[in-house]
Amino acid sequence: MSDGTMGAVELAAAVRSGARSARAVTEEALAAVAARDDELHCFLRVLGDEALEQADAVDAAVARGQDPGPLAGVPVGLKDNLCTRGIPTTCASRILDGWRPPYDATVVRMLRQAGAIAVGKTNMDEFAMGSSTENSAFGPTRNPHGRDRVPGGSSGGSAAAVAAGFTPIGLGSDTGGSIRQPAALCGVVGMKPTYGRVSRYGLVAFASSLDQIGPFATTVEDAALLFDVIAGHDPLDSTSLPYPSPPTFESTGAGSEGVRVGVCTDLIDGCAPDVVARVREAADALSAAGAKVEEIRIPELAYGLSAYYLIAPAEASSNLARYDGVRYGLRVDAEDAAAMNTATRTAGFGAEVKRRIMLGTYALSAGYYDAYYAQAQRVRTLVLEAFARAYASCDVLLGATAPTTAFALGEKVDDPMAMYMNDVCTIPSNLAGHPALSVPFGTGGDGLPIGVQVLAPALAEGLLFQVARVVEAAAPSPTRGAGQ
Amino acid sequence: MSEGTEPGHHARRTPGKLSPEEVVHVAALARLALTDAEVELFTAQLRTVLDHAADVAALDLSHLAPTAHPLPVANALRPDEPRPSLDREEVLAAAPSVEDNRFRVPRIGAPAP
Numbered sequence: 001m002s003d004g005t006m007g008a009v010e011l012a013a014a015v016r017s018g019a020r021s022a023r024a025v026t027e028e029a030l031a032a033v034a035a036r037d038d039e040l041h042c043f044l045r046v047l048g049d050e051a052l053e054q055a056d057a058v059d060a061a062v063a064r065g066q067d068p069g070p071l072a073g074v075p076v077g078l079k080d081n082l083c084t085r086g087i088p089t090t091c092a093s094r095i096l097d098g099w100r101p102p103y104d105a106t107v108v109r110m111l112r113q114a115g116a117i118a119v120g121k122t123n124m125d126e127f128a129m130g131s132s133t134e135n136s137a138f139g140p141t142r143n144p145h146g147r148d149r150v151p152g153g154s155s156g157g158s159a160a161a162v163a164a165g166f167t168p169i170g171l172g173s174d175t176g177g178s179i180r181q182p183a184a185l186c187g188v189v190g191m192k193p194t195y196g197r198v199s200r201y202g203l204v205a206f207a208s209s210l211d212q213i214g215p216f217a218t219t220v221e222d223a224a225l226l227f228d229v230i231a232g233h234d235p236l237d238s239t240s241l242p243y244p245s246p247p248t249f250e251s252t253g254a255g256s257e258g259v260r261v262g263v264c265t266d267l268i269d270g271c272a273p274d275v276v277a278r279v280r281e282a283a284d285a286l287s288a289a290g291a292k293v294e295e296i297r298i299p300e301l302a303y304g305l306s307a308y309y310l311i312a313p314a315e316a317s318s319n320l321a322r323y324d325g326v327r328y329g330l331r332v333d334a335e336d337a338a339a340m341n342t343a344t345r346t347a348g349f350g351a352e353v354k355r356r357i358m359l360g361t362y363a364l365s366a367g368y369y370d371a372y373y374a375q376a377q378r379v380r381t382l383v384l385e386a387f388a389r390a391y392a393s394c395d396v397l398l399g400a401t402a403p404t405t406a407f408a409l410g411e412k413v414d415d416p417m418a419m420y421m422n423d424v425c426t427i428p429s430n431l432a433g434h435p436a437l438s439v440p441f442g443t444g445g446d447g448l449p450i451g452v453q454v455l456a457p458a459l460a461e462g463l464l465f466q467v468a469r470v471v472e473a474a475a476p477s478p479t480r481g482a483g484q
Numbered sequence: 485m486s487e488g489t490e491p492g493h494h495a496r497r498t499p500g501k502l503s504p505e506e507v508v509h510v511a512a513l514a515r516l517a518l519t520d521a522e523v524e525l526f527t528a529q530l531r532t533v534l535d536h537a538a539d540v541a542a543l544d545l546s547h548l549a550p551t552a553h554p555l556p557v558a559n560a561l562r563p564d565e566p567r568p569s570l571d572r573e574e575v576l577a578a579a580p581s582v583e584d585n586r587f588r589v590p591r592i593g594a595p596a597p
Contacts, residue, residue: 305536333590336593340589342517359534365513378545379545434554
């Protein structure tokens, strides 16, 4: 599939110059999905007619001499928790099966304005709760690098679609690592922006103080291009940062000369030996490129996992109260309203969603609130203060993204705590609201991709891309185009 | 509310093991019905997660203020100006049951005597 080997930057340039038509690019992407997605199941819904219509609009703009946008003709996969007007948006849940949102998410609107072509809604763990995409009510996605392996999650469909070469870019959401972990397991770039940088309007809420939308791409440069398109203030999201996001794309090649990199041992210890080795090699590469690399300990990060698995379920239990069978989605009829609510939720939610709702309800309940929820919020302060101390002596931090390479389908799905441990390295950035990125860096002994995580303080997305690009340039093997 | 939620009171106690009865209670609060097998499974699974959280519950963090949100957000205000909202027909079209431009639900509460 030729477009799978062409990045978003080159593809948009070709469409903008008229060298390629958006329609031809879109048809190729749709044909590739039709030919190979039965096996991978990246998509819950393919947007054939809608995509071609959008492609024709881009081609018409080019023909008229108008600017078709920075992502002209670039196919993109949208995680199915991003609202698309009139197009089913399920969050991979039975409770929303068939629901057609009456509005577009702000990021969906921005992508369209930038000329991107949404070719499908991608698979995910139900309501973004999971680390393997096995919690989808509509069946799992497979990893393009190994069909018996998970793609990670919860944004596994978007990550796998990029890894498979279906779309050069994709959107996911990251509440505790749901962009970065699948990016690592699928061998692509995945980035979580600063909290508030990208509008959450139209992102179906999981844990509102942690959720953030971000890009997937095959290269750091493409991720920056997509980030620049979706970042910025949105009056429709009251937690959106009230100022413009400075462009990052032009400066991704600025290098790492003099950048202070802290190799965070707490984000490496406990990871598989192959993963540790790749992070060390990435640190060496940064050092060779002129960065000042030193080790740093941030022991407080160890408490992040426990705090997250109290805070996120607590917020989820509140957010998911809206699925009551009254205004949209599934209804299972019963004799009175309360029984209808219960019947609907019992039939509509999967096991992991029920677990988290119960955990959150418990953590918020009278008698346990202080011991669990309030205590977890104090840990959040602890993590924020620890990061602040680290960033007094470092510009960025380096660590692993995920503790292991992609694990086998079915391996952890019946053991929630083992599944949660996948997020141990990614969670701290969500608790702090900081940006972080996973960049592919070689493989493990099993031949599966490994991602190195770069973390930065709030608002430092530009530096994040800059450092990640140095790591990318030094990566031992090409990771683009799995499964072609 | 329990005494544990009063301002200035920082619980040092670690709650006891989650019981199946508490799981049933919490599920009822969350409007979920569980089978006996689910009660058993979820009790064991949630205990594992709460056991892991014991490290956090045991810390003395009374000197730290809780963080509810990563941004120092205050209220986001804007002028109160009329503007188009969601289309009523489109919104109601998504509802399981509608009557006279309203969401229709089954009887609320006990039937009249």
